[in-house]
Amino acid sequence: MSSSIEQIHNVITCKAAVAWGPGEPLVLEEVQLSPPQSHEIRIKVVSTSLCRSDLTAWESQAIFPRIFGHEASGIVESIGKGVTEFEEGDHVLTVFTGECRTCRQCTSVKSNMCQVLGLERRGVMHSDQRTRFSIKGKPIYHYCAVSSFSEYTVVHTGCAVKVSSAAPLEKICLLSCGVAAGLGAAWNVADIAEGSTVVIFGLGTVGLSVAQGAKLRGASQIIGVDTNPERHEKAKVFGITHFINPNDFEEPIQQVVKSITNGGADYSFECIGDTGMITTALQSCCDGCGLTVTLGVPKLKPEISAHYGLFLSGRTLKGSLFGGWKPKSHLPSLVDMYMKKEIQVDDFITHNLPFEDINKAFNLMKEGKCLRSVIHMPK
Incomplete structure (x- = not known):
C-alpha cells in the first residue's frame, strides 16, 4: 500500500x-475517496491504460474537475452493503458500460446496452447521483463510471x-475496453465469415483488434488504412495483409479497396x-451484402x-459498443482465451509507465507514437 494513503473513518x-480543464495537463493530487455505498466496491487499481476515448473526452468534454x-x-x-458477488482480495476488471443482468437489454441475446448501467456521462455514481471523489470537500467528477x-x-x-x-493484471487491463471492443466487433457484430474480405480504417488498438478477430475467423484479405506509416509493420503482427496510406494515392481510397477486393x-x-469516413467505409x-461497422x-x-x-444497393451500417459483449457474462472467457494464448494482448502494449508519467502517455497518444501505454500504480 502506498505510503501516501491513510484511512480515516473509512475515507x-x-x-x-x-x-482541471479541457486539454490541461493532469495534476497528481491527494484526493479523498468515500467508502463504497450499497452495491458498490472500492478497488485498489493495479494497472490502467490510456484509451483514445479518454483523450477525446479530456480535450473536449465540459465536466471538470475530473478523473x-x-x-x-x-x-x-x-465492499459496500448488499454486495455478495465480490469479496475483498478478488481480482477484477473495470468496465465503462455495465451489466445489471435483470433489465430488458441484459436479458436479451440481441443487446449489451444495459438500461440501468449503460454509458454514464454525468460524472456521478448511479446510486445517489453524487461523486465519491473530493478535494477538501470540493467534488471531483467520475468518468465512464470508473475513473x-x-x-x-x-x-x-x-x-x-x-x-x-x-491472469496478469498488468496485461489483461486492455481487455476491459479496446482489445475486447475490436474482437467483439469482428466476431459478434459483423460475424466475419471464413474466406471473406475486410477493410479497417484506423489501425490503433481497436482497429488492430478487429484485424486479429478477422484473422482468427479466416478472412482471406485484411486491408488496413492509416495515414501513419509506422503502423505498417506492427499491423502485420495482427493479420493485416495489405496496408494503404491514403497519402500515397491520388485516387479515392474506396477505389483502391475495390481494386484489391x-x-x-x-x-x-x-x-x-471520424463520421466523415463512414461514407468512405460504406463505399468500400x-x-x-457489404456491411460497415462503426x-x-x-x-x-x-x-x-x-x-x-x-443502402438501397444492399449495404448495411451497424454501430458497435464494446463489441457487443455483455461484460460480466463474457469477459472472463476472453481472459481465459488470453491465458490459453488463443488471442494476443501483450503486443498491443508499446509503453509501460509509472503513474507519475501519466501525462507522457497522453502525449504519446496525441503524437501517434503508441498503441497502448499501460500505467502502473504504486504498490
Missing part, C-alpha cells in the same frame, strides 16, 4: 491524476468483472472516430451523412 486519501481512465485492472479493497487514473476508485458492482487471480470488401470497419463495401468515438460532427443509394 481513503490517495493520489489521483486530476484533469479520467476506464481501462483498468485491480483488487477489491472493500481509474487514481490509486483507488469506487465502482458499481455491475461495472466490475471478477477474473482469475492467475474485386469490387468491394465484404466488411468494413470505421475505427477512427461490395454491393448487395466503432470510433468522434471528436467533432457526431451526425452521419450518407447517400441513400448506398
